[in-house]
Amino acid sequence: MSLLTAVVVWLITLAISIPFVTRTWWMPEAITDIGRLIDESFMVTLAITGFIFVVAQVALGYTVWKYGRKSDGSADYTHGNNKLEILWTAAASVIFVGLTLTGFSVWAETRFIDRRSMEPSEGRLMIEVTGQQFVWNMRYPGEDNQFGPTDINLIDDAAGNPVGLDRDGPGGADDIMVPEMRVPVNREVELALKSKDVLHNFFVPELRIKLDTVPGLVGTLRFKADKEGKYEIVCSELCGLGHYKMRSFLYVVSEEEYDAWMEEQASYLF
Amino acid sequence: MTEVQVSEEVAEYTEVHRHPEPKSFIWKYIFSVDHKVIGIQYLMLAVAAVFVGMFLSLLVRLRLVWPEESIPLLGQLFPIGAPDGVMTPEFYLAMLTMHGTIMVFMVLTTAPQGGFGNYFLPIQIGAADMAFPRLNMLSFWSTFVSFMLLLAAFFVEGGAPWSGWTGYPPLSAVPEATVQGFGQDLWVASIAVFCIASLLGALNFIVTTLDLRAKGLTMFRMPLTCWTWFVTAILGLLAFGVLLAAGVLLLMDRNVGTSFFVPGGLVISDKQIDHSGGSPILWQHLFWFFGHPEVYIAILPGMGVTSHILSTFARKTVFGYKAMVYAVLAIGFLGFVVWGHHMFVSGMSPYSAFVFSILTMCIGVPSAIKTFNWIGTMWGGKIRFTSPMLFSIGFVSLFVTGGISGIFLGQPTIDLFFHDTYFVVAHFHLIMGVAAIFGMFAGLIFWFPKMFGRMMDERLNKIHFWMTFVGVYAIFGPMHYLGMMPHPRRYAEITSVDYLEAMGAADLHLFITAAAILTILAQFLFLFNLIKSIFKGKECRDPNPWEATTLEWTISSPPPHDNFAGKVPHVYRGAYDFSLPGTKRDFAMQCNNDEAVFGSRPASSGD
Numbered sequence: 001m002s003l004l005t006a007v008v009v010w011l012i013t014l015a016i017s018i019p020f021v022t023r024t025w026w027m028p029e030a031i032t033d034i035g036r037l038i039d040e041s042f043m044v045t046l047a048i049t050g051f052i053f054v055v056a057q058v059a060l061g062y063t064v065w066k067y068g069r070k071s072d073g074s075a076d077y078t079h080g081n082n083k084l085e086i087l088w089t090a091a092a093s094v095i096f097v098g099l100t101l102t103g104f105s106v107w108a109e110t111r112f113i114d115r116r117s118m119e120p121s122e123g124r125l126m127i128e129v130t131g132q133q134f135v136w137n138m139r140y141p142g143e144d145n146q147f148g149p150t151d152i153n154l155i156d157d158a159a160g161n162p163v164g165l166d167r168d169g170p171g172g173a174d175d176i177m178v179p180e181m182r183v184p185v186n187r188e189v190e191l192a193l194k195s196k197d198v199l200h201n202f203f204v205p206e207l208r209i210k211l212d213t214v215p216g217l218v219g220t221l222r223f224k225a226d227k228e229g230k231y232e233i234v235c236s237e238l239c240g241l242g243h244y245k246m247r248s249f250l251y252v253v254s255e256e257e258y259d260a261w262m263e264e265q266a267s268y269l270f
Numbered sequence: 271m272t273e274v275q276v277s278e279e280v281a282e283y284t285e286v287h288r289h290p291e292p293k294s295f296i297w298k299y300i301f302s303v304d305h306k307v308i309g310i311q312y313l314m315l316a317v318a319a320v321f322v323g324m325f326l327s328l329l330v331r332l333r334l335v336w337p338e339e340s341i342p343l344l345g346q347l348f349p350i351g352a353p354d355g356v357m358t359p360e361f362y363l364a365m366l367t368m369h370g371t372i373m374v375f376m377v378l379t380t381a382p383q384g385g386f387g388n389y390f391l392p393i394q395i396g397a398a399d400m401a402f403p404r405l406n407m408l409s410f411w412s413t414f415v416s417f418m419l420l421l422a423a424f425f426v427e428g429g430a431p432w433s434g435w436t437g438y439p440p441l442s443a444v445p446e447a448t449v450q451g452f453g454q455d456l457w458v459a460s461i462a463v464f465c466i467a468s469l470l471g472a473l474n475f476i477v478t479t480l481d482l483r484a485k486g487l488t489m490f491r492m493p494l495t496c497w498t499w500f501v502t503a504i505l506g507l508l509a510f511g512v513l514l515a516a517g518v519l520l521l522m523d524r525n526v527g528t529s530f531f532v533p534g535g536l537v538i539s540d541k542q543i544d545h546s547g548g549s550p551i552l553w554q555h556l557f558w559f560f561g562h563p564e565v566y567i568a569i570l571p572g573m574g575v576t577s578h579i580l581s582t583f584a585r586k587t588v589f590g591y592k593a594m595v596y597a598v599l600a601i602g603f604l605g606f607v608v609w610g611h612h613m614f615v616s617g618m619s620p621y622s623a624f625v626f627s628i629l630t631m632c633i634g635v636p637s638a639i640k641t642f643n644w645i646g647t648m649w650g651g652k653i654r655f656t657s658p659m660l661f662s663i664g665f666v667s668l669f670v671t672g673g674i675s676g677i678f679l680g681q682p683t684i685d686l687f688f689h690d691t692y693f694v695v696a697h698f699h700l701i702m703g704v705a706a707i708f709g710m711f712a713g714l715i716f717w718f719p720k721m722f723g724r725m726m727d728e729r730l731n732k733i734h735f736w737m738t739f740v741g742v743y744a745i746f747g748p749m750h751y752l753g754m755m756p757h758p759r760r761y762a763e764i765t766s767v768d769y770l771e772a773m774g775a776a777d778l779h780l781f782i783t784a785a786a787i788l789t790i791l792a793q794f795l796f797l798f799n800l801i802k803s804i805f806k807g808k809e810c811r812d813p814n815p816w817e818a819t820t821l822e823w824t825i826s827s828p829p830p831h832d833n834f835a836g837k838v839p840h841v842y843r844g845a846y847d848f849s850l851p852g853t854k855r856d857f858a859m860q861c862n863n864d865e866a867v868f869g870s871r872p873a874s875s876g877d
Contacts, residue, residue: 001655008740009667016671016747025751025773027687038683045684049674056641056670063645064663067584068653074856075849076650080590084646085639092638096631096677103683104624110686111620133447133538155537164537197538198441199550201615201690205756205769208687214550214617215440216533234767236690236758238434240441240448241360244761 002068006061013057020046028206031227031252034110035208041103048095110209113190113220125183128192130163131200131213134242136233137162140176143266148172155196162196176265182251184258185228193219201237204250212237225252291831301411303403304831308410309389310721312380313714315410315417319376320707321797322421324790326369331783333357333365335776337763351429359762363432364453366760368423370435371457374564375464376417378706382571383506384413384471386713387499389721391475393822394493396484396839398832401477405470412467419460423453431457434760436557439531439550443523446538458521465514468506475503484821486841490595491860493820493845494588497595498574501602505563505570508606513560516553523548554616558609565702566605570598572709573640573669576662578845579712580644582818583659584651585856587846590643597636597643604633614682615689623682630680637673641666652849652856656816657731661712664739665705671743672701675750690760693753696746704742711735711796719815723827724807730799734792741789748778819859820845843867 019025030036067075128139128147141147148171155164166172183189193202195213202221203210206229211219235246253261292298299307332341340355351361388406392399400406423430431454433442441447442454479500483492492500519530527544531553534546581588588594610618610626644666653659675697678684688694711734718726755773757764764770764779814823821839822829839861847858850867858867 002653005655005660005663008736009663012667012740012743012747016743016750019751025754025778027754027756028769038687041681042678042684042687045678045681049677053670053674056645057667059645060663060666060670063648064653067648067651068655071652075584075586075652077587077849077851078589078650079587080593080643080646084642085590085593088642089635089639092635093632096634097628099677100627100631100681103681104627106683107620107623110683111623152535152537152542155540157540197536197543198444198447199438203690203758205687210615210686210689212615212617215536216549217551217617219617232767232769234758238363238438238441238760241358241363241432241762243363244359244763245766247766 002065005068006065009057009061009064013054013061017050017054020050029227030208031206031225031229031231032208032223033226034106034223035206037106037109038103038208041106044102045099048099052095110222113222123188125187125189126192127181127183127189128163128194129181129202129213130194130196131202131235131239131246132162132196133198133240134235134246135162135179136181136202136246136248138178138181138248139163139165140178140262140265141171142174142176144171144174146171148175174266174269176262176269178265180249180251181233182253182258182261183225184255185252186224186226187255188222188224191219191221191223193221198239199237200235200239200246202233203236204231204233206231207250210236225250228252228254301407303399303407305388305392305400305403305406306721306829306833308406309385309387311410312384312388312413313386315414316377316381316385316710317797317800319372319380319417321793323369323372323377324793326365326372328786328790329357329365330362330369331786333362333762334764334779335783337765360432360448361429362762363434363760364430367432367434367457368420368430371420371461373703374435374568375461376413376420378568378702379464379468379564380413381710382568382575382706382713383475383499383502384410386495386575386710386717387475387502387571388471390717390822391478391496391499392482393825393829393833394496394820395479395482395487396821396834396841397478397482398834400474401482402474405474409467409471409474412463412470416460416464416467419456419463423456423460426452426456428453436561437520437553438557439520439523439548439553440533440536440543443520443532443553444536444538444543444545445524446541446543455521455524458517458524462514462517462521465510465517468510469514472503472506472510475499476507479503484839484841487860490592491841491844493574494577494591494594494598495571495574497598498570501598502567502570505567505602505605509560509563509567512556516556516560519556520553551613551616551618554613554618555609558612559606561612562609563602563605565698566601568702568706569669569709570601572665572706572712573598575709575713575716576644576665577640577647578820579658579662579716580647580666581846581848582716582816583654583656583662584648585654585848586647586651587844587848588643589646589649590639591844591846593639594643597639600636601633604629604636608633611680611682611685614685620682627680627682631677634673634677634680637669641670641673656715657726657728657735658712658716658816660732660735660739661708661715664735665708665712667739668700668705668708668742672697672699672705676701687756688753691753691756691758692749693756695759696749696753699746699749700742704746708738711738714800716816717822718803718807719810720822720827720829722804722807723810724803725810725815726803726807727799730795734796734799737792737795738789741785741792744785745782745789748782752778814859817855817857819847819857821860824859824861 130137149169233248345355522528529545529548532545532548536543842863
C-alpha cells in the first residue's frame, strides 16, 4: 500500500506536468510588448511553482513510501524543529511576495491610465467599446477625432443606433459604429469600455488583457499590437443566456488597409 | 480501559448545564437539542445536498460534450429546460448556478463545521453539549429552511436562477436582464436565511470552545480539529453578517425599487430600466468580503481533520503543533484582507491590486508551513494505511496542487489572462471543492465507529478512495489546459469561439466528462457503503478502535446522551502524545496522567 500510494501520487504529478513542458495546450502568441512581459512573469511563476509542486508531491510520496513499510521499532517522538519552521517560513515569504513584486511594473503600465475624459490624445487611436447582451459595439470618433454626444432616449437597436449617438450634436455626424474592431498595426490604441446593461468583459487572448465593462463606469485599456492578423474578442464575464456566443473580432491591419477601411466606412454615412 | 477523572467544580457546572434525555421521537431525533443528533442532521443534509449538486454537475458536463444532441430521459425530466432532451443555454447556466450554490453553502459550509464540529467539538473538549443547545437546534432548522428555499427555486415559474453562484448584479438584480423572476428571489432569500443560521452557529462554537473546556485542557492542548472549528467560527461570525446585509440589499433592489447595486442609464432590449445611483462593484466587494473567508470556512476544518488523522495513523505527534495553530490563525486573518484578488479585472481601482496581491501571496506562507508540517508529521512515523489516512494523504496532495495554481492567479498581471477561465475553475475546485471533501471523507470514516458503533467497510472505502483520488485529478487537471487556451468559464458551448475548436477543447471536455462519470459512480459506492454500514456494519464495541488519544475515544460508541455519562474528564496532556518513549503502548490519551501512562514510574512533570 505504501508503494502504491507513492507511485500514484508521482504518476499524477508527472501526468499534470507533462503538457506544461511539451506545451500541448498553450497560450496563443502574444502580439504586444506588454503581453510578452506578462508571458515572462508567467514563465518565471511556472518555473518556480512547477519546482515547488514537483518537490512537494515527490516528498509526500517518498515519506509515505519510506515510513509506510513494515518495520520494527516505534515511531520517532519529536514535537518539531523550530529552525526548520523559521527556514521554510522565510523561504516561502521571499519567493511568494517576490514573485508578485516583480510583476507590478507591468501591471502599472497596463492599468495606470488616468483618463477622466473622452478627449482623444495625440497620435493615439481612441475606440469606444460598448457591451450589450450579446454583441459588442465599437465606436470610432471619425475624421474630426471627436466623439459625438449620446442620449439614452435615442437608443434604438432596430434603427442601428445601439448607443444612442446624437448625429446632430457636435462631432457626432462622422462617428463610425461597427460591430468589429479594426486597428492599424504598431499604433497605440486606447479603449473606453462601457456597458449598456449588465457586466461583460472585453478579452482578447493575444493582447493578454481583459477588463469588465461595467454599466455606469468607463474602463480604460491600452495596447499596441505589432502583428497583423484576425483575433477573437471573447466575453469573459457571465452576461446572460447568450454569454457563450458574445464574440467579435479584432483585425490588426496595415496603416494603408486601415485608412482604406476608414474611408469606406465614412462613405456609408452620407 | 481508560480512567475518566472527575473534578468537583466542573462536575457541578455540568450538573447545572445538563438537559434531560428526551423520550419522544420528535424531541429526540427531529427537534433535538443534543449536539450529536444535530451534527448527524447536518451531515445528512450535506449528503443529500452533495448528491443533488453532483447530479447538476453531471448535467453541466453532459451539455458541454453534447450541446445539440438529445439525451435520453432528459426531455421527460425537464420538459422546459431540456425540450426533447436538448438542454437550453439558460438551463445549462441554471444548473451551473445551482451546483455552485448548493455545493458551497449546503455542503462545504455545513458538513465540516455544522456536522463534524457539532458532534465532536463538545466531546473533544470534554463538554456535555454545546453552550447554547436550543440555539444549535435553531441553526440547523434555519439551514434546513434555507436548503428548502433553494430547492424550491427549481420549481417556480422561470425556474432556477442563472446568474452564477456569485450572483453579480445587474444580471441578478434586474429581472429584464434574464427574463426571469421568482427563482432568483428564492435564491437570495435562501442565502440570507443561511447567513442567519451560520451566524448563530458561529456564536455557539466560539462560546463553547472558550467556556466549556474540561479542566486541564488549555487552548494549546486542544486537538487541532478544535482549533480549526474555533477559527472557522470566528470567520463565519465576521463574514456571514456582511453577506446577509448584501443579500437583503439585493432583495430590495429586485423587489422594492431601491438601487444599491444598479446604476442609472441601463437599457435592455431598447427598454430603459428604472434604476439610478447604484454600483455593481459594491456587490462584488460585499460578496467577496464574505466569499474569500468562505473558502477558509470550507477548508480549515479539513486541515484540522487532516492534521489529526495524519498524526494518529503515523503514530507520531503533530510536527510543529504551535506552528500549525499560528498558521491557522494567520490564514484566518489574511483571509479577510484579500477579497480584492477576485476583482483584479472588475474595474475597481487598479492601485488597490498591489495591496491585495501582496496580501494574497502572503497566504502562501502559512499554507506552505502547513504542508511542510504534514509531511514532517509522517516523517519518521509508522504509517497505518487505513482509509481515513489515505484520504488525508490525498488531502495534502490536492491542497498542494490546488494551492500552487493560486500563485498564478494572485498576481494581477497573470490574472489578466487567466481570470474567468477554466484555470480558475480548476484551481478552486481542487482546493476548496475536492480537498475539503477529502477532509470530510477522512473525518466521516474516522469518526464513523464513534457515531454509529459500527465500522464502515474498509475494502469498499479503499476502492472508493482510489477511484475518487485518480478521478478528481482526471477531471480538474485537464481544466488547467483548457485555461491555457484560454477557455472562458460559464460557456454553454464552445461552438462560437474558433480557437477553442482549433485547439481541441472538445476532446478535453470529452475526457473530463468521462472522468466525471466514473468519479460519480464511485460516489454511489460510497453511498451504498455508508447506508449499509449504518445498519449492518461490523459492530465496534471497542471505544477506541484506532488507538487514538483524544477524549471522544474514552467514551462508549455511540456516546451516551450527556457524552461522559455523568463524569467529567480531566485532561493531563496535549492531544497527540504518540510513541512516547518509556511507555508500553504507543499512545497516551489526553485524560491519562503520567502515572497511568508510565506505569509505576513517578510523574516527571506535575499538572
